[in-house]
Amino acid sequence: xxxxxxxxxxxxxxxxxxxxxxxxxxxPGGLPATAAHTDSSPEWEQLxxxxxxxxxxxxxxxxxxxxxxxxxxxxASVPVKIVSQQPQLPELYVKRxxxxxxxxxxxxxxxxxxxxxxxxxxxxxxxxxxxxxxxRVIAEMSNGELHMDSRYxxxxxxxxxxxxxxxxxxxxxxxxxxxxxxxxxAPTTADVQVVHPxxxxxxxxxxxxxxxxxxxxxxxxxxxxxxxxxxxxxxFSLSENPALRFNFVPRAEGQLRAEVEDSKDGHxxxxxxxxxx
Amino acid sequence: xxxxxxxxxxxxSTIVLTGGAGATGLPPAYAPIVVQPTGLPARHExxxxxxxxxxxxxxxxxxxxxxxxxxxxxxxxxxxxSANADALRPHFxxxxxxxxxxxxxxxxxxxxxxxxxxxxxxxxxxxxxxxERERLLVYPSVWLLDADAKPLMQMPAGAGTFxxxxxxxxxxxxxx
Numbered sequence: 001x002x003x004x005x006x007x008x009x010x011x012x013x014x015x016x017x018x019x020x021x022x023x024x025x026x027x028p029g030g031l032p033a034t035a036a037h038t039d040s041s042p043e044w045e046q047l048x049x050x051x052x053x054x055x056x057x058x059x060x061x062x063x064x065x066x067x068x069x070x071x072x073x074x075x076a077s078v079p080v081k082i083v084s085q086q087p088q089l090p091e092l093y094v095k096r097x098x099x100x101x102x103x104x105x106x107x108x109x110x111x112x113x114x115x116x117x118x119x120x121x122x123x124x125x126x127x128x129x130x131x132x133x134x135x136r137v138i139a140e141m142s143n144g145e146l147h148m149d150s151r152y153x154x155x156x157x158x159x160x161x162x163x164x165x166x167x168x169x170x171x172x173x174x175x176x177x178x179x180x181x182x183x184x185x186a187p188t189t190a191d192v193q194v195v196h197p198x199x200x201x202x203x204x205x206x207x208x209x210x211x212x213x214x215x216x217x218x219x220x221x222x223x224x225x226x227x228x229x230x231x232x233x234x235x236f237s238l239s240e241n242p243a244l245r246f247n248f249v250p251r252a253e254g255q256l257r258a259e260v261e262d263s264k265d266g267h268x269x270x271x272x273x274x275x276x277x
Numbered sequence: 278x279x280x281x282x283x284x285x286x287x288x289x290s291t292i293v294l295t296g297g298a299g300a301t302g303l304p305p306a307y308a309p310i311v312v313q314p315t316g317l318p319a320r321h322e323x324x325x326x327x328x329x330x331x332x333x334x335x336x337x338x339x340x341x342x343x344x345x346x347x348x349x350x351x352x353x354x355x356x357x358x359s360a361n362a363d364a365l366r367p368h369f370x371x372x373x374x375x376x377x378x379x380x381x382x383x384x385x386x387x388x389x390x391x392x393x394x395x396x397x398x399x400x401x402x403x404x405x406x407x408x409e410r411e412r413l414l415v416y417p418s419v420w421l422l423d424a425d426a427k428p429l430m431q432m433p434a435g436a437g438t439f440x441x442x443x444x445x446x447x448x449x450x451x452x453x
Contacts, residue, residue, distance in 0.1 A: 069431065070447075153440040
């Protein structure tokens with residue numbers, strides 16, 4: 001009996017000491033509180049092997065840069081900006097971009113196939129980040145070179161944050177906009193946004209106490225005047241209401257068109273008629 | 278007798294998991310300016326005017342902490358600050374620490390922030406200072422403000438990403 005009492009008290013004290021000393025060494029979950037933006041991770045080593053084999057990857061930031069805040073307001077909506085360091089020229093352009101979140105349950109957030117019609121291979125989106133993690137972008141050039149930039153971000157709870165259910169009746173509504181107006185024959189910034197919960201499958205319905213099944217946007221394909229601008233294969237790492245900011249070069253009047261597919265075979269279309277004056 | 282010991286263990290564990298021995302609010306070591314809500318029960322209004330005036334006089338910034346009396350994550354953060362006061366206090370020197378005392382039951386619609394003549398509910402206040410945390414009120418919340426109530430940095434929801442000494446210092450140094 002005495003041993004039992006001592007055992008219980010020892011257990012309580014161990015828990016107490018563990019919590020009291022936890023504060024100054026590691027972040028919640030035991031992940032490193034500080035890590036260099038350029039550090040590797042076990043997840044990245046595996047992904048690199050699967051996605052790129054032994055191909056060399058330049059990390060000098062000479063072709064592509066990634067801008068992500070060290071801490072975002074919400075883990076469920078981390079703003080990510082990819083900046084390309086050179087224009088999309090037919091002789092050399094970014095052919096493919098892969099956006100990764102090392103520690104997410106499904107780390108490949110997006111694979112974007114681009115054409116020179118993009119003009120300038122800059123992209124912006126918002127990602128769910130589940131825990132402290134590196135975010136990486138790998139740009140594959142048309143000459144086969146690979147370039148990478150990465151950022152370490154500190155968030156928590158992104159994948160379990162309560163989803164917004166205000167717009168369920170509008171699922172699939174796809175809107176295209178030119179936020180800074182039209183720039184004929186020059187890279188023109190455009191936004192495409194899809195109203196969609198982008199459910200991860202990890203969110204609990206607080207009423208039924210059942211997990212909400214995954215239901216997310218799988219792809220967004222954008223054309224201008226019938227020509228491909230980019231195809232993006234996506235994942236539930238994109239925040240709800242997935243959005244992409246991109247560029248395209250309007251050389252004549254035409255229709256900017258986005259075709260969207262989701263994981264329940266939903267097909268949605270949005271378009272914007274672009275006029276030169 | 279056995280039940281007494283079990284209760285003792287449960288009591289000790291509860292204290293640990295809630296992060297402190299029943300104390301609510303920021304530790305005295307940080308000399309916080311405690312602001313209690315007014316206007317109850319219709320609203321819970323926290324007035325930052327006095328703290329801002331003092332910040333202007335003393336050429337300091339504000340470290341504004343919104344905690345709730347019944348919030349385990351608040352107790353955890355407060356316990357962290359308490360346990361590491363010696364290491365952290367010098368880094369708080371450029372700041373006046375302000376402790377807004379709320380409760381989990383106080384919603385975004387009920388929580389008001391007053392600065393001078395302007396009293397705004399949580400969402401409108403966040404919009405007015407360009408803070409992205411408008412969508413969801415999370416306890417605890419921290420704002421870093423200059424003496425004119427302008428945010429010095431976009432802060433994350435909650436305090437979970439700065440509960441280590443290096444990370445708390447990172448925040449105080451405004452490292453993005």
